[in-house]
Amino acid sequence: MRNKSKVNAAATVARLLEHARYEVLPTASIEDTVLEHVPSTSAVTVTASPSKGLEATLDLTERLTKHGYTAVPHLAARMVRDRAELEEIAARLTSQGIESVFVPGGDADPPGAYPDALSLLEELKVIGTPFTHVGITGYPESHPTISDDLTIQSMWDKRKYATHVVSNLTFDPDLLTDWVARMRGRGITLPLLLGIPGPVDRTKLLGMATKIGVGESTRFLMKNKGTFARLAAPGGYTGERFLEKVAPALSGPEMLVEGLHVFTFNQVAATIAWRDQLLDELSARA
Template sequence: MSALKSVHKSVQRSVHKSAPLARRGQRADRDRAMRRLLTQTRYEVLPTATTEDKVVASVPTDVAVTVTASPGKGLEATLALSERLAGHGYAVVPHLAARMVRDRVELVEIRARLREAGISSIFVPGGDAEPAGDYADAFGLLEDLATLEDPFVHVGIAGYPESHPTIADDLTVQAMWDKRRHATHVVSNLTFDPATIRDWVARMRLRGITMPLLLGMPGPIDRAKLLTMATKIGVGESTRFLAKHKGTFARLAAPGGFTGERFLRDCAVVAAQPSAGIEGLHVFTFNQVAETEAWRQKLLSELPA
């Protein structure tokens, strides 16, 4: 059996074999994986007028903070908030949406500005805006970044466990392969289904994509608001399916529907397998940072030390 097939089978077995978690050892492995993921967590925030105060008031400085970029607010809002949060002592990860960067000259300026602020990590999605200049996708920007002096230590790229709204699934996996030389890790987009994560991780590893993975998941946001926000940020089949199946929407929005705890517990079964390469969490807070940090601390307190 090839090494890649072995990885695939290992990740696939992790859920099928352990789903009931009947054995105490399996439960212990899951709990250890949950604690590791909750310890290696970073929070995604939106650059609004109140974000800085919310983060400083609620988030310890040992939790990294990522700052999104959107066409509506412009890249300057992302960069300015990132600089201020770095000044408070946070490890900050600004999103450099490739289509929002005009050209190599602006990229050099951004790199210098962020490095001056002590920022050593970035996340490079393609972005949803019309290209502002030379970069139509993340790959072109990553190629230029790789040629600059004083590079960033950590460079994340996007992964899509579910269908991207505008890009075919095969192309998103191929894009990860193409970008692997210029990136240090993958950040998965939001999904509600642990089985989707399991299967996607297996496919990714089978294709030879070995970069560490940060698992994208929602924080303890109100479920109805979660669906509204998820639609806006481009989740794939989860939201499209829910739009067509009102009963499923009702179950998700009602008490006892989707919960982050259950999602994380199920994904931790996969993360317990070293072959999965899941090293931490990327939590979509939707700026509910106080609630998210309280949720994280509660889960940690309930797990065995």
């Protein structure tokens, strides 16, 4: 029974790795980096930050789409000015064949017409539901600026406008599996992509923070300070151990865990190499 359980867990980890998409920040060099290291059959999501504006996100999304990637822009609700701009964005993206978006609340302060993700999702429905695939955020752990009660209620409210959930970062396997079970028990049956960090060098990660703007870096560091600590700690977090621990609890079809959302922090080459090596190791064990 134990051997069978290990085999099933390994098969789950392999399936998740095979269905991974990669999150990048829209910096000047990232397009060439993606082209060099990421197969064009992969999905790449493009973040949005107040310091760069939505144009950087949309422009990179369009360019990656032309290269054959499934490119998914983050439409941060608080960064969208009003309905006219939302309609313009939707028309622009759909004209390029872009069918998928990810809708977080975002950090822009003050916001435009949409103070949170739900209000923008509702507006997307009003303008005709232009996108086939719409992702929303799930929070296994506390959000630094939003209470747990609100994040849980928000995901429930947003579910009817979305096609899948992307979990925010967590490093506690037990907490994650409990959160997924509670989400399913409450009747939220949207497919889930597990958010995990790729293998990131701390020095490079801190350097990346300086490239996204001073104000944005402050918010980035506040929201991800636990990430830095765990990634930097000797013998601390690794993606392999995390996936091996969550796989047994999340392997059942009722959990609807479809793949991974990998936060690369633009360390794309290392992330792809890590994923490929782990798949090779799992194949060798099979």
